[in-house]
Amino acid sequence: MKKGVIFILGVLLLVSSCTSNTAVGAHMGGEFGHVIGSAIGGLTGGWRGHHTGAIIGTVGGIAAGAAIGSAIDKAQERKYEEHIPQRRQQPADDIIYMDDEISMLEIRHAMITETQHDGVLTRGEECSVVFEIHNTSDNTVYDVCPFVEDVTGNKHINISPNLKIESIGPRQGVRYTATILADKRLKDGEIMVRVGVAQGGKEVTSQTRQFTVPTAKNVRE
Numbered sequence: 001m002k003k004g005v006i007f008i009l010g011v012l013l014l015v016s017s018c019t020s021n022t023a024v025g026a027h028m029g030g031e032f033g034h035v036i037g038s039a040i041g042g043l044t045g046g047w048r049g050h051h052t053g054a055i056i057g058t059v060g061g062i063a064a065g066a067a068i069g070s071a072i073d074k075a076q077e078r079k080y081e082e083h084i085p086q087r088r089q090q091p092a093d094d095i096i097y098m099d100d101e102i103s104m105l106e107i108r109h110a111m112i113t114e115t116q117h118d119g120v121l122t123r124g125e126e127c128s129v130v131f132e133i134h135n136t137s138d139n140t141v142y143d144v145c146p147f148v149e150d151v152t153g154n155k156h157i158n159i160s161p162n163l164k165i166e167s168i169g170p171r172q173g174v175r176y177t178a179t180i181l182a183d184k185r186l187k188d189g190e191i192m193v194r195v196g197v198a199q200g201g202k203e204v205t206s207q208t209r210q211f212t213v214p215t216a217k218n219v220r221e
Helices: 002-016 020-089
Strands: 105-114 126-135 141-150 157-159 165-168 173-182 189-199 209-216
Touching (some): 105 209, 141 157
Antiparallel strands (some): 141 189
């Protein structure tokens, strides 16, 4: 009798670690089996038959109920897995996708002019980078940061520090000028000058411009 009780408890503990429908099915099956088994055992074997039948009925009921509950769980899992791809394909209602960058700032009339006006930057020569920044919106734009940089990182090229513009009024523009100076050790080659603007700490990539400037040791005739 004790072994039967211990066995039933072991089965119940095992089932309780399963999913909800499995556990519920086992519980209901065990109770139903206990009643039926007890009644049949009592009719055929008296008091001992009553307890023996209850044990057998409970175990059988647990197994049957757990099997039914497990089948329900698996069916629900398959239904959920089939539904997942459909949910992933549907975009969220509160997400907006932007394919193109939209900016209120525009760079216009960007140009580079060197002192000799021959299109080549030589040793000791200065070069001016000039461009306009226009606010195309009806609102004031704040924290505007123009920049000029040498992408090639030539050590013999010096560029004036970038200056910050506090604000640009609606439909207004400013002209920005930077100076590039070549030192006395500049070699033949070329530099890549990158011109652009950032607003609020973020570069407006659609407005970035690049210029290739040939370099030489001496003035070319």
